[in-house]
Amino acid sequence: MTRRTLIAGAPAVAALSLAACSEEAGGPVLAADAALPADVPEGTVLVVGDPQNQIAYELSGLVKELPFEVEWANISGGPKTAEAFRAKSLDIGSVADIPPIHTNWTGLPTKIVAASYRVDPLEHPIYDLGVAPGVDVTTLEDLAGKRIAYSPGQAQGALILRVLDAAGLTQDDVELVELPSTADTYSNALAGGEVDVAPIGDSQVRSYLNKYGADGATTIPHGIRDDPWLLYTPVDVLEDADKAAAIAAYVKLWGAARLWTRANKDAWINAWYVEHEGLSYEDGEYLFERQGEPDFPADWTEGIARHQETIEIVAEGTGNDVLDADDLYDRRFEPLVAEGIDEYGEAGAP
Incomplete structure (x- = not known):
């Protein structure tokens, strides 16, 4: 299995580089209310924009457990992921809670497939x-x-x-x-x-x-909870049964990879903050401590309720329609992160 990292100097470059991957013939159509496939067919490719967790998967060895070919895209943040989604050059992205609202407001249906927070969000704000x-x-x-x-x-x-x-x-x-x-x-x-x-x-x-x-x-300090961090994907990607199965496999290991970084502080600071981000070890340590411990709820109900409050405030402030937050989440994926943590904990791949 080959995995390539695509480093883009600009979103447009990334979109052009990845287009061929995402536009390949897809798998069978999967209904929105159908169970997620248990197996990922051989040859399935998933284009992932999750740069920080790419390093976590690789360092922990969990990348070897992914049953599909992953194409890593150096794309993060709402505008860049939305642009790549529209170009059909990205399958899944890592963002905060506003981009999934904004894409649905602007005619790009997306769904959230994983949710994480911080254990002490007011003490460890973003x-x-x-x-x-x-x-x-x-x-x-x-x-x-x-x-x-x-x-x-x-x-x-x-x-x-x-x-x-x-x-x-x-x-x-x-x-x-x-x-x-x-x-x-x-x-x-x-x-x-x-x-x-x-x-x-x-x-x-x-x-x-x-x-x-x-x-x-x-x-x-602003004194407001600002900690949601999510994985989301276009609805039409989830309608591809093969890609939906691959996304499920990726989501299952997402929390375990993040926990590995907390359990391996020095290795993570050196790999992500020092080598990737170009910071000093001291600055990396400061950021490591500032982030605090991650939380991966097996039940999204409370997070969805907070997301609804955010939607209503932002809708009023921008003149957009109020969305139903529950419609933004694909709850078929809800138990997967907890299952992966139960299986792999914070030790990484066996």
Whole structure:
């Protein structure tokens, strides 16, 4: 079995490189209410955009347990995965909770097939609110009248709408500055005085304070649960019985691979943060501790209820229709992560 990593300098390159894989003749049609196939036919190929977990699968040895040919795509985040889905060049992607909402709003039906969270989400948030040098913001109420970075269709944008709601503010009380939340865009916008406040994620928080703290840059906690991390896939991919079987096999090992990273701290920090991300070991250790322990519920009911609350806030803020959160999840996959953890634990492949 061969597995190739496709490193894309731009989403378009990735889409062109992967198109042939995803457009091959598919398997039998699988109805949405049919049981997932138990076996993956020989020759099945799955194109996976899950860069961090690619490393986890490889280090743990669990990649050897995948009963299909996996094509790893260096694609992550809502806009890039949606673009690749539309190009028929990606089968499954790893994102937060907003991209599956946005794709369904924009005519691309997708389903969530795996869900993870953080054990202590308020102590281990994904985002902090970055505050520009010289700007006085110490509480959520201080956001009134401020220029806030906003990215529609991404988790950061939804977080801002939820933060405003929690602070008793509306969009009319602030100035939302639309910016793509890619790489260091938000940190640079803060440092350059383009915005007063922006949500900055795990990897940006430390670097932002290191670079600009002496100039007066600060961060504050937002106090809202922001921890969902999901796998999702286009509905038409799930209608291919062979790919659905392969996705089930991938999902089953997803939690075990993540737990392996927590049980093998030094190996994971060196492989992901140092070698892949180019950070120092100390920065990698900071991010490792910031993320905390992952949680993989065998019952998605509570997570779906929280997702519904998010949908309603974001729908009101964007003028979109309110979706039924339960419709975004394919609950045939619900027990699989727990089954994989029971089988493999945190030890990796046998």
